[in-house]
Amino acid sequence: MSSVDSKKVLIALDYDDQGKALAFVKQLSPSTCRLKVGKEMFTLFGPDFVKQLVDLGFDVFLDLKFHDIPNTVAKAVTAAAKLGVWMVNVHASGGVAMMEKAKAALTPFGDKAPLLIAVTVLTSMDEIQLKQLGIDKSPQEQVLYLAKLAQQAGLDGVVCSAQEAQLLKSQLGSEFTLVTPGIRPAGSDAGDQKRIMTPERAVASGSDYLVIGRPITQAADPVAVLTEINESLGD
Numbered sequence: 136m137s138s139v140d141s142k143k144v145l146i147a148l149d150y151d152d153q154g155k156a157l158a159f160v161k162q163l164s165p166s167t168c169r170l171k172v173g174k175e176m177f178t179l180f181g182p183d184f185v186k187q188l189v190d191l192g193f194d195v196f197l198d199l200k201f202h203d204i205p206n207t208v209a210k211a212v213t214a215a216a217k218l219g220v221w222m223v224n225v226h227a228s229g230g231v232a233m234m235e236k237a238k239a240a241l242t243p244f245g246d247k248a249p250l251l252i253a254v255t256v257l258t259s260m261d262e263i264q265l266k267q268l269g270i271d272k273s274p275q276e277q278v279l280y281l282a283k284l285a286q287q288a289g290l291d292g293v294v295c296s297a298q299e300a301q302l303l304k305s306q307l308g309s310e311f312t313l314v315t316p317g318i319r320p321a322g323s324d325a326g327d328q329k330r331i332m333t334p335e336r337a338v339a340s341g342s343d344y345l346v347i348g349r350p351i352t353q354a355a356d357p358v359a360v361l362t363e364i365n366e367s368l369g370d
């Protein structure tokens with residue numbers, strides 16, 4: 136399924152200015168990328184901003200990482216589905232009951248339901264930070280553990296780093312979708328990301344979708360960087 140998807144890049148639109156974000160989006164085509172709206176833009180500009188992107192024809196990943204009691208999360212993913220988004224996510228650490236209820240809430244939307252995926256271990260975290268949380272596992276072990284829970288709950292895939300992609304594909308199968316932030320073209324600044332990989336290596340490792348924000352949006356010529364990345368992936 137997603138491994139043959141030629142639109143692998145999901146651009147993280149982390150702008151604090153809606154006008155600037157829309158000016159950038161208008162230089163893009165829904166045939167060359169998908170868009171991700173996260174907590175900053177959703178908090179600033181709300182569902183209307185998401186609807187504008189959907190109305191422009193883009194597949195939108197609503198990256199709000201829901202984490203709450205099952206009933207609340209089920210209602211939140213229902214609200215996301217009503218916006219017409221392509222993908223939505225929850226935190227796997229919310230537990231199997233929460234993930235199952237979220238998945239069940241999307242049944243009434245049939246083939247119009249967004250893909251539902253779960254965040255495992257944030258790509259900004261390393262082993263030291265996991266230890267600070269009382270988790271005595273490597274990021275790989277914890278990602279695999281949470282990804283298995285997400286699969287058991289019937290979710291479509293997970294958010295992980297590309298460094299875990301090969302392991303997850305071998306353990307959970309090729310149909311389980313892997314969405315990987317922490318993508319950094321060679322030579323670009325890692326910023327706050329800890330578990331990073333280049334676009335080409337990420338795809339070779341099994342990533343289905345690459346979430347890329349600052350390396351594109353903060354470039355002098357963002358469209359040229361996107362084109363270069365797509366070309367490097369053979370898309």
Ligand SMILES: O=c1ccn([C@@H]2O[C@H](COP(=O)(O)O)[C@@H](O)[C@H]2O)c(=O)[nH]1
Pocket residue numbers: 147149173254256257258259294295316317318326328346347348349350
């Ligand atoms: O584990 C995660 C989950 C989500 N993100 C989000 O992806 C983008 C990454 O942006 P960059 O500028 O390319 O670092 C951002 O919106 C995060 O909220 C993540 O990085 N890691």
